[in-house]
Amino acid sequence: MAPAEVRRRASLVGAAVSALLVLAIVLGSRLLRDFDSALLPYAVATVFLAFGVAYRYTVWISAPGARRLFVQGWRSFFSAANFRKAPTALPKMIATYLGFQRFLGARSHARWAAHQLIFWGCVIAALITFPLTWGWFTFTSATGAGPGYEWRMWGVKILGFDALSVVGWLLFHGLDIAAILVIPGAGYFLWRRMKDRGAMTGQRFAYDLVPLLALIIVSVTGLLLTFSSIFLHGGGYEFLAVLHMVSVVFTLIYIPFGKFFHIVQRPAAVGMQLFKYTAKRDEKVFPCRRCGQLIDTAPYVENLQGTMRDLDLGFDEWAAYCPRCKRVLRGNAYLTHVKKGFK
Template structure:
C-alpha cells in the first residue's frame, strides 16, 4: 500500500492568502448587502405590480393598507434570506448544478426530463410523500396546513393587492369577476361556484385549524418531538397559524349568524394576527415554504449523478458515489475553508475515499501505531 493511502492528514484549515495578517480577526459584516439589494428590488417590484395591477390604485382598498405593507416587508425579508441562503457554498452548488441539469437539453433524453419533473413535483410539492414515510398523522397535519394556507394565499393576495375584485352585475344576483381591470366572467351569487369563491377562506380555516391541532398533539405526545422542539422555532408558527385561522372563522360566524355583532373588534384582531404572521414568516420555520421548490433541482442533480460516471475508491476499488458529487464536494470544502487534500500531489483527497475505505485506513493506522497488535 502506498504512503498516500496509509497515512491520512487531519483536516486542516486552508492557508491564508499571501500577505494577509495571520492574527487579524475576521470582520463580520453588518448585513449581506447583496441580499439587501435583492430584497429591496423585489419589494419595489411588488409595489409597482400593485400599482399597475390595481389600475393606479383605483381598485385598491385602502382599508387593507396594513396587509399590503406587511406583504411588502415579507417580500423583502423572504428575498433577503433566500439570497443569503443561496450565497452559502453548499446551497449555491446544489442550486447551480440543479439549474444546469434542468436546462441542459443534452441531458433530457437520458434523464427522462418531463417524467422526472412530474415525479419530483408530485413527491416534493403536491403529495409530499416524504412526510408520509415519517408518519400518517404527521402527513395529514402537514397536508391540511399546507394546502389550507395555499388556498388562503391564492384568494387573499390578489384581493389585497387590488388585482381581483367583484362588481354587482346588471342581472340581479350576479357578480362580475374583474381581474387586473378586465371583466373575465360573471358568477351567480347563490350558485356553487359563487359559494366556493366567497367561502374559500372559510374552507381554508377549517383545514388549517385541525391541521394545527394534530401537529400540536403530536408535539405534546411524541417523546422525540418534545425533547428537540423549541418554542420560537416549532410552536410559535403553529400558534400564529391557529390565531389567523381561528380569528378568520370567528369573523365568518359573526356576519353569518350574529348579524355582525363584535365584527369590528374581531376584524382588528384578525388583521393583527395576519400582519404579525407575515412579518414573522421570513425569519422562522415557515420560511421552508419558499425553500421546498428548490428540492426539485436537487432531484435532478441526484439523477444526473446516478446516471453519470461513478467515483471509485482507491482503497477498496469499489464505486461508492457519483463522481459529480465527489468533485463538487472538494470544491465546496475548499470554499468553506477546509482542506482534505492528500499530503502529496499524487494522493487522493479524503473525499475521494469511500466510508469503508476510510475505516480501513484508520484501522491500518492503529495497527501500525500499536506495532501490529491492533485488531
C-alpha cells in the first residue's frame, strides 16, 4: 500500500474515532447537562488524543510485519479454542504482562518498581480524569449543605458518601495519590537517563526525556493545586490551574507521537504471547534444521517467515536455523566465497 494511501486511510480512521468520542461525550453527559465547561480544554485534548492514537495505530498495522503480528495476536486473543484449552492463560497474561509487567523484573528490580509506580499512577489518573472530563462522572451535594455527596455515572446514582469519611477522602484525592506514585517513578527514570552511560548513549530529548518531564510537571502542578486550596486558602490557584491545564493538554496530545504510544501497542503483544503459549501447549515446536535444537513454536517461526516474504527480504529460510547455526553457516559462506579469492 502506498504511503499516501496509508495516511489517507489513517486520517479517515482517526476522524471517525474522534467523531465517535464526541458523540459519546454528548450522550454520556446527558446532552451536555453534566458537562463542566471549565474542563472543555481537557475534553478537546482527549478528542485530539483519540485522533492521534487511531491515526498512528492505523499506520503502524499497515506495515507487513506489524499487520501479521496484529492479526495473529488478536485472533489468539479472541479464540474460543484457546479459551477452552487454557481458560486461565489470558487473565494470567493480562495480569502479569500488562498489569504487573513481570518481564521488566528480569532486567532490573528498581526499573520494574519505578515502572509500576508510573503505570498504576497513570491508570488511576486516567480512570478519574477521563470520565470527569467527559461529564460521565459527577460528584454533587446530596442536600445542598453538609458533607453528604453523591457519585453519579451517566446521571445514575452509584454511591452516596460522606466527604469527610475515608471513602470521600480517597475519591476527592485520587489524583493526588496518582501524582505521588508517578513522581518517584518518573524521577527515577529521569535520574537514570542523566547518570547511566548506557541509557545516555541512544537517548533523544523529545522521545525519552520530554515524556518524563511532562509526567513530573503534571503531577507536581496537580499537587500544588491541592496545596494551594488547603494551606494557602486559594492563593495562586488560578495561575496553577492554567499551568496544570497546559501541561495536561500537551501531554495528552503528545502521547500518540512519542514514547507513550507503546501503551497503546502493548495489548496486541498479549495476544502474540498467547499465540506462542497455546502453540507450546500443543507441542507445536520448531527444531533447528541443522542441529535439531528447538528454536520456538512452529506457528511463530512460520509467521516470521511469512513476514520476511511480505517484506521481500529474501532470507526467510534463515528463520529455520538457531542463532548458533546461523553464525556457523555465515562463517562457512564467508570462507567459501570471500576468503577463497585470497588463496
